[in-house]
Amino acid sequence: MADVGINRVSRRDFLRAGLVFGAGAAGLAAGYAAVPDVFTRAVYAAKKDGRSNDRVLVMVQLAGGNDGLQTVIPLRDGAYRDLRPRLSKAADAAMPIDQTFGLNKQLTGLKSLWDQGKVAIVQGVGYERPSGSHFDSIRVWETGDPARRQVEGWLGKTIAKNYDSAGHPLVGCACGATGVPGALRDLEATLTVINARQSFKFVGGDEMERAAGALYTSTPGIYGALFDTSVATARDTVAQLRTAASKYVPKATYTDNVRLPISSKNQLAAALQLAAELIVTGTGAKILHVTLGGFDTHYTQEARHDGLLGYLDSAVSAFYEDVSAYGMADRVMVATWSEFGRRPRENASAGTDHGTAAPLMLIGDPVKGGLYGEAPSLRDLDRAGNQKYTVDFRSVYQEILDSHLGVDPREVLDESFERLAFTRVPVSRNGSAMIAVAAG
Amino acid sequence: MGMEKQPRTRSLPPVDRRAVLGAAIAGGAGVAAARLLGLRRTVEVDAPQLTAEAVAKRSGLDWVSPLGDEATRVTHLLRRTGFGYTPAELEIALADGYQRTVDRLIETPPAEPPDLAGAEDASQAKGLRVVDLQSWWMDWAIRTPTPFAEVMTLFWHGHFTSDFRKVGLQSPYVYWQARTWRRFFLRDLRSILYEVTLDPAMLRYLDLSQSTGANPNENYARELMELYTMGSGSFTEDDVRSASRALAGWREPRTRAMVDAQIADTIKRTGSAPPRPPVADTVKTGVFERGRAYGGPDLTFLGVRRKWDTNSVLDRILEQESVAPFITRKVLFHFVGPEIEEATVTRFAERFRKSRHDMRTLMHDVLTSPEFTSPGAYRALVRSPIDFMVATAKALENPQLAKTAPASGEAMGQVLFDPPSVGGWPSNASWISSSTMLARINFATAAVNQTRKVPSASDAHAQFLDSTLSPQTLAMLNAVNDDRKRWAVVLCCAEFQLK
Known part of the structure; x- marks a missing residue:
């Protein structure tokens, strides 16, 4: 495509400019690292290629602290009913997945995938000395570091260490967001953020797009490199989406905004549809991040939480169906995460306060379905309950x-942890079935 | 709409390259850059005045600070205290000079916006539309005679957060909160905190109105300490539990319209009026009900065991060493720059605490400090989307943009009354991504197109960009030769995204 060609030229010009001030880039990075509030992406990106297989990861953030006990529900636990006289009604309507646990009644699509062996549920997930603060705990999960020494996100680090994101800006993409989520941040990774598919174009047309590219070249100042990569990435992404549009029609029904729960700001269905489009049109998308907010259910929780889970279920189900219809389901794993679970004892407002450990879900054909880990006892709570x-x-x-993903986890996590074998066919790390990241 | 469709206007004189180059290799001591001190029309040559430390942090291309000049200090001050400025506001401030302008900004009480029609009567029967609330505020942010009050209102909105999704629009609560937060302006933190705690939208947003002494809800108690006053790590989970008990007892007020709608609803559902109809309150704040408050044994809160109520909890919080540095740090990051030394925080915080947490003292100290106009502070902050949109409307002298602005804020990452989380909006570098930059460029392009009669752009680079330009911006300005295209470059360039 001519547009892509033009963009590549400008990208090279841009990188050359980066080299002129190359000594500055490292200094720039160091300067930012000293201030957690400020981050940027360096003008050059890691160029380690290889290790590219065709696997894709879609992380779904359930922001606010998802209530695990209302998601994967204990069916016959007296303690659950004692602690939650009102909310435990959910157990009666739950869909059993074994003798002990059932899925929330809203998760019908995921239950069907569970029955096909495509959902892994890991129970009791958390970390040592858990934080009750949303922001602190989100940071722990985003950086993968309960010691809070790391500034870079675990997914950003994965991209920086393994993929040529400067040449392929859609390697890491936040769909339905306006900023780079903490998990994707890394000084050496180029990330794309696409808020809304339809409006992602220059209203001033080609002339304005070229003007923007010319304006944002070697921009001075502490934000200069970030401005320049952002505008260059926007241009690249506009070109990619233009190409993708001709290759993609959704092959599933995504719920539209009408069903968006009022408590969430995030249009998960639209974001996942965009994720599917990026995956099936061969844009090189590797690690995608979407968010569904509204899980901080301190009061009148039942309807709100049910609404959110229903929306999650229909969006993820549509995404799976769509990617399957394109014959790519074997590549894609969806993983949920949330900063914490909720307090087992319900509060006076028929809601729940901040808790700790909770189950999370891994969904897709690469997943070996089943329950993993151990559900923490409701009779042996910590001092905070x-x-x-x-x-x-x-x-x-x-x-x-x-x-x-077939990358070295120690490069990202520094340590090794107990193995949870929820992957059906682990990919080989030395690159069997290698396909270039930018293929297609 | 491509800009090429716009009718051509007269050709503009070129911007003199020698005069305005505003960037230099910061690391190269002695590398001189020429720039025009545009407002005064005098040409001066000087070397970048960066400290060795700043150079080490940002060796690369940097802006040459023009803040040695009084006129540019004034534009810098107006950008940071006013969401940009109109040419008329600029003229007044230049005539007054820096010091008198600071005094005026701080001493002038906030001008109140006009009433929003129907807002006081919002109820279950007839709710507000969020876009009306947003346009009402945007319009006032553009037109107000006291722009600093709008900056502070947004600062407090991002600090003491609430959002319309949880609070709902079937009451005047969100509207009331916007008015209450404006009145805070630069008052003392203690009186502000009391109003925040009793604010009806806040009572609902952080569930304090749901909390009872017997069965407390921890949401407000936690965020009051973590996000509003002390910062995380300065209190324990036990403190959260004690405060949540001690603060319980408040309920939301009911307006006449809310009560009437409730009675009408009961009649519609049951065929008769409720036997004990609810009574309207006369106050616009929370109502304390002793029966819902905590009545148990003494509690230990922040190291003291005694009986507690809302007032004593707030007093105890303000006795904590952590409060002054926490608030000061936030103010310095918001108004000065992203790289603030802890020693600097301590210096300002000390005076802030001695003033009994008086925001006027803190803000006066900040605006008259050497840090505020140091070379390192120049263009050290990224304009928030609201700031950028209001500044655009003021520069183009087109208040009508208040109508389209609310819809444009979303892709830039900022929607009024809808912060991303209880922690408020992020800042600076977090405002810059592929999505937000595209949205900013699109907003500026559309704003120029939607402005029927654009002002002359021949001095725009001087008035709004301090004539301190990157080589690319200079080249683009000279590559276009009519007002609309010049304006598009001025509003889209990095210089205008910064303050």
């Missing part, structure tokens, strides 16, 4: 990195 975690969340990250 919260559950004691049984699985370190980095065990989940490790399996995703090692067996799904």
Whole structure:
């Protein structure tokens, strides 16, 4: 495509400019790292290629702290009913997945995938000395570091260490967001953020697009490199989406905004449809991130939480169906995460306060379905009345990195954790079935 | 709409390259850059005045700070205290000079926006539309005679957060909160915190109105300490539990319209009026009900065991060493720059605490400090989307943009009354991504197209960009030769995204 060609030229010009001030880039990075509030992407990106297989990861953030006990529900636990006299009604309507647990009644699509062996549920996921703060705990999950020494996101680091994101800006993409999520941040990774598919174009047309590219070249100042990569990435992405549009029609019905729960700002269905489009049109998308907010259910939880789970279920189901119809379901793993679960004892407002450990789900053809880990006892709570975690969340990250993406997890997590073998056919790390990232 | 479709206007004189080059290799001591001190029309040559430390952090291309010049210090001050400025506001401030302008900004009480029609009567029967609320605020942010009050209102909105999704629009609560937060302006933190705690939208947003002494809800108690006053790590989970008990007892007020709608609804559902109809309140704040409050044994809160109520909890919080640095740090990051030394925070915080947490003292100290106009502070902050949109409307002298702005904010990452989380909006680098830059460029392009009569752009680079330009911006300005295209370059360039 001519547009892509033009963009590549300008990208090279841009990189050359980066080299002129190359010494500055490292200094720039160091300057930002000293201030957690400020991050940027360096003007050059890691160029380590290889290790590219055709696997894709879609992370779904359930922001606010998803209530695990109302998601994977204990069916016959007296303690559950004692702690939650009102909310435990959910157990009666739950869809059993074994003798002990049932899925929330809203998760019908996921239950069907569970029956096909395509959903892994890891129970009791958390970390040592858990934080009750949304922001602190989100940071722990995003950086994969309960010691809070890391600034870079675990997915950003994965991209920086393994993929040529400067040449292929859709390698890491936040769909339905306006900013780079913390999990994707890394000084050396180029990330794309696409808020809304339809409006992602220059209203001033080609003239304005070229003007923007010319304006944002070697921009001075502490934000200069970030401005320039963002505008260059926007241009690349516009070109990619233009090409993709001719190759993609959704092959599933995504629920539209009408069903968006009022408590969430995030249009998950639209974001996942965009993710599917990026995957099936061969844009080189590797790690995608979407968010569904509204899980901070301190009051009148039942209807809100049910609404959110229903929306999650229909969006993820449509995404799976769509990707399957394009024959690519064997490549794609969806993984949910949330900063914490909720307090087992319900509060006076028929809601729940901040908790600790919770189950998370891995969904897709690459997944070996089943229950993993151990559900923490409701009769042995910590001093704050919260559950004691049984699985370190980095065990989940490790399996995703090692067996799904086929990259070295130690480069990202620094340590090794207990193996959770929820991947059906682990990919080989030395690159069997290698396909270039930018193929297609 | 491509800009090429716009009718051509007269050709503009070129911007003199020698005069305005505003960027230099910061690391190269002695590398001189010429720039025009545009407002005064005098040409001056000087070397970048960066400290060794700043150079080490940002060796690369950097802006040459023009803040040695009084006129540019004034534009810098107006950008940071006013969402940009109109040419008329600029003229007044230049005539007054820096110091008198600071005094005026701080001493002038906030001008109140006009009433929003129907807002006081919002109820279950007739709710508000969020876009009306958003346009009402945007319009006032553009037209107000006291722009600093709007900057502070948005600062407080991002600090003491609430969102319309949880609070709902079937009451005047969100509207009331926007008015209450404006009145905070630069008052003392203690009186502000009391109003925040009793604010009806806040009571609902962080569930304090759901909390009872017997069965407390921790949401407000936690965020009051973590996000509003002390910062994480400065209190324990036990403190959260004690505060949640001590603060319980408030319920939301009911307006006449809300009560009437409730009675009408009961009649519609049951065929008769409720036997004990609810009574309307006369206050616009929370109502304390002793029966819902905590009545148990003494509690330990922040190291003291005694009986607690809302007032004593707030007093105890303000006795904590962590409060002054926490608020000061936030103010410095918001108004000065992203790289603030802890020693600097301590210096300002000390005076802030001694002033009994008086925001006027803190803000006066900040605006008259050497840090505020140091070379490192120049273009060290990224304009938030609201700031960028209001500044665009003011520069183009087109208040009508208040109508389209709310819809444009979303792709830039900022929607009024809808912060992304209880922590408020992120800042600076977080405002810059492929999505947000595209949205900013699109907003500026559309704003120029939607402005029927654009002002002359011949001095725009001087008035709005301090004539301190990157080589690319200079080249683009000279590559286009009519007002609309010049304006598009001025509004789209990096210089205008910064403050």
